[in-house]
Amino acid sequence: MLINKPQQLSEFCAKLRDSGAPVGFDTEFMSERRYFARLCLVQVHAATPQGDLEALIDPFAVELDPLLEILTDESVVKIVHSGGQDLQIFWAEYGKALRNVFDTQIAAAFLGFGHQCGYADLVRRAINGPQLSKKMQFTDWSARPLTGEQQEYALADVLHLPPLYETLKGELKQRGRFEWAESEFRRAEEKACRVADDSELYRKFNLSGLNRRQLGNLRELAAVRELLARDADKPPSFIVPELAMLQASKEAPQNVQAWRGIRGMPGMAESQTRIFLTALERAAQLPNDELPERNAGERPDPQTDNIAVLLGVIAQQRALTHDIARPYFAPRDQITALAAWWLKNDGSPLPDLPILGGWRRELVGQEMLELLNGQRAIALDITGPSAIKVVEL
Numbered sequence: 001m002l003i004n005k006p007q008q009l010s011e012f013c014a015k016l017r018d019s020g021a022p023v024g025f026d027t028e029f030m031s032e033r034r035y036f037a038r039l040c041l042v043q044v045h046a047a048t049p050q051g052d053l054e055a056l057i058d059p060f061a062v063e064l065d066p067l068l069e070i071l072t073d074e075s076v077v078k079i080v081h082s083g084g085q086d087l088q089i090f091w092a093e094y095g096k097a098l099r100n101v102f103d104t105q106i107a108a109a110f111l112g113f114g115h116q117c118g119y120a121d122l123v124r125r126a127i128n129g130p131q132l133s134k135k136m137q138f139t140d141w142s143a144r145p146l147t148g149e150q151q152e153y154a155l156a157d158v159l160h161l162p163p164l165y166e167t168l169k170g171e172l173k174q175r176g177r178f179e180w181a182e183s184e185f186r187r188a189e190e191k192a193c194r195v196a197d198d199s200e201l202y203r204k205f206n207l208s209g210l211n212r213r214q215l216g217n218l219r220e221l222a223a224v225r226e227l228l229a230r231d232a233d234k235p236p237s238f239i240v241p242e243l244a245m246l247q248a249s250k251e252a253p254q255n256v257q258a259w260r261g262i263r264g265m266p267g268m269a270e271s272q273t274r275i276f277l278t279a280l281e282r283a284a285q286l287p288n289d290e291l292p293e294r295n296a297g298e299r300p301d302p303q304t305d306n307i308a309v310l311l312g313v314i315a316q317q318r319a320l321t322h323d324i325a326r327p328y329f330a331p332r333d334q335i336t337a338l339a340a341w342w343l344k345n346d347g348s349p350l351p352d353l354p355i356l357g358g359w360r361r362e363l364v365g366q367e368m369l370e371l372l373n374g375q376r377a378i379a380l381d382i383t384g385p386s387a388i389k390v391v392e393l
Helices: 006-019 065-071 084-094 104-109 119-127 148-159 161-174 178-192 198-204 212-232 242-251 256-260 270-284 302-322 332-344 358-372
Strands: 023-030 038-048 051-057 078-080 101-103 376-380 388-392
Touching: 006 038, 006 051, 006 065, 023 065, 023 084, 023 148, 023 161, 038 148, 038 161, 051 148, 065 084, 078 161, 084 178, 101 104, 101 178, 104 119, 104 161, 104 178, 119 161, 161 178, 178 358, 198 212, 212 242, 212 270, 256 270, 302 332, 302 358, 302 376, 302 388, 332 358, 358 376, 358 388
Parallel strands: 023 078, 078 101
Antiparallel strands: 023 038, 038 051, 376 388
């Protein structure tokens, strides 16, 4: 059912709420050439004892308030697949934080389906579902009216969410891993509502070859570019491309003519150029102790990297043993942080890292600490599945 009238949406949402069933949902949006993604369609599917409830909701035609009341109700389970961007859209556009979300992609990572298993692949492997078409993956969802083929494709994206939920939830509970996955669901919810700090955006660039003063220039330029991109609703790279930003950080032009002479710099109004030049003036006035560190965003030093590689061997072994995707089990940034802490050898307390707490410490973190303390070693084992084993000393 395509919902494009307020009364239709109110009646549908009343049925959803009365059913008490978990609600599977997905969104279609357009983000090309925009800073803010434009929500174009919301698909909803719930399996109830009285039959399936499904709808395509057109946000161009109706206000989503009745649906948002359900999606933000913590007593209602929301089922998504790789739903990070969907949650972000509701936060960015409506200021609504969705809770009690079950993400089937995250759940699958704790059950041996690998990291970031695709929806179509998971439907086929987990519930023996049909082969799903990807034909409409890059269609223009902002166009109206929606074709029958578009509507069929959009509904297929939520049709299998309720059975996936039941299957994956049951398997997680049977294997004692539901709480593990649930902790990642909650982290994903929090991440969707996190507001980026514009002063940290420079870390996304390739920072190699920049000294601290140039890093300070880039930090100020990146923050200004982000503000201009938001105001214009354009991707930041449309304002100034990455390579031109880096070159401007190195050259630190002091006038409009010098700014425009930077290779790859797009044409822009003089008023806009002067905003960037003012940012460079601010950077030039920063004292040395307020400049970014040279290693910000760069690879760790070789010693730290070598230790992290050894710790990563343990992480990979235990990920294989427990059939869990390693990025959820022991992310590289946490392993690197642990290696850097050990290498400092300054008596500071253990860093506050997820791999050193809860179930992760039990499965992998404790072994890493024992390796660092000389209580374990890594050995070759030709009989093992990876020819490597971790042994006690």
